[in-house]
Amino acid sequence: MTSRVRTVVDRVVVGVGLLLLWQVAHMAAGTYWLSSPWQTLQRLGELAASGELARHAAYTLRAAGYGFVLGGVPGLLLPFLLRRLPIVSATIMPFMVAGYGLPKLALAPLFILWFGIGIESKVAVVAAATFFLVFFNVEAGVRALDLKLVRMAQILGASEMQVARHVILPGAVPFVFAGIRTATPYAIGAAVIAELISSNRGLGYLVQLGASNFDARTMIAAVVATTAIVVGANSVVNALERWLLRWRPRSGFAAGAASGEF
Amino acid sequence: MTARRTVLAGRVLLLLGVLAAWQWGHWALGDLFIPSLLAVLQRLYEVTAGGEIFGHLAITGEAAGLGFVIGTVCGVLLSVMLRLSSRLALAIEPYVMTSMGIPLFALVPLLILWFGINMAPKVVIGAAMVFYIIFIAVFAGLRAVDGRLITMARVMGAAPLQIVRKVYWPGIQPYLFAGLKLALPRALGATIVGEFLVGDRGLGFYIENARQQADTVGVFTGIVIVTVVVLGTDMLLERLQARSLAWRPIDRDMVA
Amino acid sequence: MEEPLLRVQDVGKFFPPRERNAQPFWIIRGLTFTVAEGEFVTMIGPSGAGKSTLLNLIAQVDTPSEGEIAFRGRTISSPRSTVLRPGFDRQIGYVTQEDNLLPWRTTLDNVLFPLELRGGADAQGRARAGELMAAVGLAGFERHYPHELSGGMRKRCALIRTLLYDPPIILMDEPFGALDAQTRAQLQEDLLRLWSMRRKTIIFVTHDIAEAIVLGDRTLILSRPPTRIAGAHSIALPRPRDVHAAARQEGFAALHDAIREQVR
Numbered sequence: 001m002t003s004r005v006r007t008v009v010d011r012v013v014v015g016v017g018l019l020l021l022w023q024v025a026h027m028a029a030g031t032y033w034l035s036s037p038w039q040t041l042q043r044l045g046e047l048a049a050s051g052e053l054a055r056h057a058a059y060t061l062r063a064a065g066y067g068f069v070l071g072g073v074p075g076l077l078l079p080f081l082l083r084r085l086p087i088v089s090a091t092i093m094p095f096m097v098a099g100y101g102l103p104k105l106a107l108a109p110l111f112i113l114w115f116g117i118g119i120e121s122k123v124a125v126v127a128a129a130t131f132f133l134v135f136f137n138v139e140a141g142v143r144a145l146d147l148k149l150v151r152m153a154q155i156l157g158a159s160e161m162q163v164a165r166h167v168i169l170p171g172a173v174p175f176v177f178a179g180i181r182t183a184t185p186y187a188i189g190a191a192v193i194a195e196l197i198s199s200n201r202g203l204g205y206l207v208q209l210g211a212s213n214f215d216a217r218t219m220i221a222a223v224v225a226t227t228a229i230v231v232g233a234n235s236v237v238n239a240l241e242r243w244l245l246r247w248r249p250r251s252g253f254a255a256g257a258a259s260g261e262f
Numbered sequence: 263m264t265a266r267r268t269v270l271a272g273r274v275l276l277l278l279g280v281l282a283a284w285q286w287g288h289w290a291l292g293d294l295f296i297p298s299l300l301a302v303l304q305r306l307y308e309v310t311a312g313g314e315i316f317g318h319l320a321i322t323g324e325a326a327g328l329g330f331v332i333g334t335v336c337g338v339l340l341s342v343m344l345r346l347s348s349r350l351a352l353a354i355e356p357y358v359m360t361s362m363g364i365p366l367f368a369l370v371p372l373l374i375l376w377f378g379i380n381m382a383p384k385v386v387i388g389a390a391m392v393f394y395i396i397f398i399a400v401f402a403g404l405r406a407v408d409g410r411l412i413t414m415a416r417v418m419g420a421a422p423l424q425i426v427r428k429v430y431w432p433g434i435q436p437y438l439f440a441g442l443k444l445a446l447p448r449a450l451g452a453t454i455v456g457e458f459l460v461g462d463r464g465l466g467f468y469i470e471n472a473r474q475q476a477d478t479v480g481v482f483t484g485i486v487i488v489t490v491v492v493l494g495t496d497m498l499l500e501r502l503q504a505r506s507l508a509w510r511p512i513d514r515d516m517v518a
Numbered sequence: 519m520e521e522p523l524l525r526v527q528d529v530g531k532f533f534p535p536r537e538r539n540a541q542p543f544w545i546i547r548g549l550t551f552t553v554a555e556g557e558f559v560t561m562i563g564p565s566g567a568g569k570s571t572l573l574n575l576i577a578q579v580d581t582p583s584e585g586e587i588a589f590r591g592r593t594i595s596s597p598r599s600t601v602l603r604p605g606f607d608r609q610i611g612y613v614t615q616e617d618n619l620l621p622w623r624t625t626l627d628n629v630l631f632p633l634e635l636r637g638g639a640d641a642q643g644r645a646r647a648g649e650l651m652a653a654v655g656l657a658g659f660e661r662h663y664p665h666e667l668s669g670g671m672r673k674r675c676a677l678i679r680t681l682l683y684d685p686p687i688i689l690m691d692e693p694f695g696a697l698d699a700q701t702r703a704q705l706q707e708d709l710l711r712l713w714s715m716r717r718k719t720i721i722f723v724t725h726d727i728a729e730a731i732v733l734g735d736r737t738l739i740l741s742r743p744p745t746r747i748a749g750a751h752s753i754a755l756p757r758p759r760d761v762h763a764a765a766r767q768e769g770f771a772a773l774h775d776a777i778r779e780q781v782r
Contacts, residue, residue, distance in 0.1 A: 010349065010352065010353035011352075011353050011354075011357075013353070014353050014354055014357060015357070018357065033375065033376060087265060087268055087269055087272070088272070091268075091272035092276065095273075095276065095277075095280075098489075098493055101447060101492060101493050102488075102493065103447070103450070103451025103452075103454060103488065105451065105455045106454050106455060106466070106469070106488050108455070108458065109469050109472075110481050110482075110485060113295075113473050113476070113478060114295060148614070148616065148618050149620060151579055152612075152614065152618040153620075153631075153635075154605060155577060155579070155605035155610075155611070155612045156605065156608070156631060156632040156679070156680075156683070157605060157607070157632060157635050157636060159635075166631070167620065170620070170622045173622075185362070188365065189365045189366070189367070192365045192367065193365075193367045193368075193455060196368065196371070197458050197459065203368070207371050208371060211371035211374065216375060220372065222368065223365070223369060223372070226364075226365050226368055227360065227363045227364045227365070228363075230364075230365065231360055234363065247621055247622040247623070247663040247665075248621065248622075248665070
């Protein structure tokens, strides 16, 4: 109990220290270069009050959400399909690996060229980035499938469909979540990048808007808001995962973090 | 054996299919959307023969390399520090986790404000990208080192430095290498995306500049080069890793 | 002559050689035995004697390279079998070395799983599951997940999962192998009690001679590979048997020695 209290105290001390550091840097550099924590908060308040923050955030989240579904759903289903088609699977795997290795964000200019500076190009970037992340995580799950459990279910009289429903699907859930957990911050990040390159709305645009006005307050406020959204989305996914996977022994912080992608 | 041949034939067919789809797309959609294969090949020849692309490559490589080194050093240092003090690890955990949520590229405009339009913003982005990957990999590696092995080494009279060299180092090697392998292509990718946003040279600049001039051939050529460079680096590292860690079975999914 | 419930006739199984031109490795060859309805047969053999391989062949998880396996006079498995039917349409139950419980199902849901696969568990099935769980001391753990149970409890759960759907014959592959002596004796007692309620046909593989004697009506001794039957003993100890006192009973020591001589 005392060690827990100590941890809380430590964390507060570190947090206050970081804020102080920010404040000192601000005082040394000036508002033009770095707005103070208070100024940033004020600017966030202004943006929130005027409804601008919500408008831009909604745009970014919409792009991330559409792209997530567009890329994530095929990435989720394909491994299950390929499980039954080993030859097809072996044939396309090198292409998938290449697609995974490729920096999808580098395709952003191409998508902007194709789809214009509207939401479509952002959705395309997010979908391209999400697809491979989800695909490879789920694929690992389908591969790691415990064959003994499949066999046992068959011995107990399970049909092909029942094996899929009762053994393969629940067994893959942790991996599906690993994919979703990895892809969530990535999807939001990808939408923001596409907006940074070319857009007239969204959180990425808000950062660029601040930059073009040499307004550090707006830039930092937009970055803080985006970070908060990513952290919020992460905790929603984590809570959902904890609930769906309550049958699993609890794993530590490092175990979860080790499968992350940033 | 026949299955193997089928797979190989399938791969060749698929590759041809992709190229055919590209060419068909060109005919169907026109030059502005998809340039012809031939035009891209020609441009590839021009930029390599003329040497233009190597200047861009060198700039990108330099920024990525610098970011890679800085990020790796910082990542290793932090993970070792946290391993030495679990109190420190607990204290900063929520902040490290939160900082992972920062959209790195959104910092680019701010970095431009601070450092100007030069290499620094890209190096910072690349370093930050690498930092998290290495930090997580090495931290996991340090945790995975079996405490009983350390006790055993102590019982046998090993000095602290010997424990580091003989127990920790071999233990974290697979994690570190897996992290490095993941990080180098990422650093390249991050640098290129950074160049979309800032700079007047480099592969990313080449692509984004072509886009702004509606030079579709240029965009495609740039992306083909990025693909070759990144996947080439990836494959090279895979070879290296396979050789240096031949003594132990490596779990490919350990970090990725 | 009456046809036995299970007949294993000249069964052999080899694994293809690693290198070309090398000899195939016959893990089992020329193995023959029968099991009568209601009989509790124990099998004992040195480690590596292909015990699990044999059970896999009977359960139709694998096909034999030669010979045939007949169930109620009908050939169910031979080298010509093209389609494997694991468990032979729920006629053959199999309790494996590992418990193989589905980790995402609670204890009760794991036990009910085989019923659920056939249209769901009715009130009668649920009542029987409750009875079985109580009989092996799992009452109160219905809502626990497998990872929250001890190794012995998981084994009990796997055991009654198979008993619940009542296959005519049950194969058991060292089900109590990895447990401590205390838990093991407890489970042997549980198994004997459950068996005495409905005399199921059981083939029980073990590497523990005492276990083979305490549980079985008859024990078969397997040789080293290529494995065949190296000996057979009827066990005349009266039932019901007391797991803890069996070793002091008349005839136990002599039988134990005789079997140990043959298990090489």
